[in-house]
Amino acid sequence: MDAAVWGLGVAVLAASIVEMVEALTIVMAMGMTRGWRSTLIGVAAALAALAGFTAAAGYALATWLPEAALQLTIGTLLLIFGLQWLRKAILRSSGRKAMHDEDQIFAEEVSAARAAGADKRMGLDWFSFVVSFKGVFLEGVEVVFIVITFGLSARNMPVAIAAAVLGAVAVLGVGIAARGPLSRVPENTLKYGVGLMLAAFGTYWAIEGLGVLTADHESLGWPGGDLAIVALLVAWYLLSQIMVRALRRPVATPTVAVPRVSEEV
Template sequence: MAIDWVHAWPTALAAFLASIVEFVEALTIVLAVGATRGWQNALAGAAGALAVLLAIVLLFGPLLTRIPLRDVQLVVGGLLLLFGMRWLRKAILRSAGVIALHDEDEAYGKQAAALGTGGGGRLRWDAVAVTTAFKITMLEGLEVVFIVVAVGAGGAGLLVPASLGALGALIVVVALGVALHRPLSMVPENTLKFTVGVLLSAFGAFWVGEGIGLDWPGGDWAVAALTAGFLGLSVLAVPTCRRRAAALRPLPNL
């Protein structure tokens, strides 16, 4: 089936950006496992998790085609909206300085220190290392699978572009990880989460509207208007949250 990229590219982009965030977090821990307990164990655990995730996509992706499209759009759109709003809330609070930014270097150091105490670096087969790499890849990968399935459920033929977007993100992150052998701390993670939160919220709102039979002005182009709306409100929310946090902060003792 030919893919209409005029309408499919926003789906692929949303899946790509969201997947990069999750893959970077997984790569940080996998690199720590490889550096401290052996690359064979780290790669075995990560590869096992990716195989399980691929099986989940192949199993549940086609099942969506058997459900009426409006039902899928309403349920998945609602979940996607909640998912995007959760990311967007955290990104706004981080941008406002209310909660700390996520530091991949710090996460790498903590995981490396924890694994380094296990004394399993010389073992050819290290169950702790394999399990750690498997669990983090599985945890972050499940979120990627959810995003791919949810974004791909928005219309006929969108599952393939969403999957290609996630696959592209995986290739980019793995290539950078192989080249750099360190956490991708240069990736502006909070900016990515801010952007992805806006996109997922816009897609979710659009598909909820489709699911309840709303006739969006402009058809699929309404996604662009929703994206602009969520982005504008989110940008305005950052200084508001910053002022609110400053007002609630206790005064220093004089």
């Protein structure tokens, strides 16, 4: 496999793990607090909706857009996602934003579940069904976009889908074994890495897609081919580190009060 396909697999796997860890925290909180039946039905409904959304969006992009326009569209989407993830990683690394804490999120979700009233609809605990559906669907949509964009651009949807499924299964297996939120997963580090890869691949494909604006509407080429992705990855990493250092809050030095000695007259 070439560099693009390896990068595809790693990026989709890491993104799937990050998003599924967040979804698992919500599902665990609902299931352990309000019962598993309605919670798991909400999860199943969200997965079915994600499957339909993936098929429809993937078919539309692959069918309606020529190659260069597809690359420009996909590259732009990846840049948007990548810069969002990088922004959060930079703010957290610089101390401007609190680190993501799954234990705290789990406690907040449990508190909300206990405070919610009983609302039965169609034989389901509506609160746990809706919260589980929304949590899995919203976290999954981002993975779906990454799967579609990477899969179509690298012309290897099977690898993209397999990497996403592997990440979800791994998180589910560990979550069942731990019976709680996966607070030990280095989620912030993974988000930083995924953000770098999304930004690098997004830049690569967006620049290639600018060929749609030329007379022949053909994709542009990069010097060195796929090796340009490595250079872009290094460039985004260096830029992000510069921004971390520029935004880093200075560590407050505690001041020691010096007692004033009164002079004797």
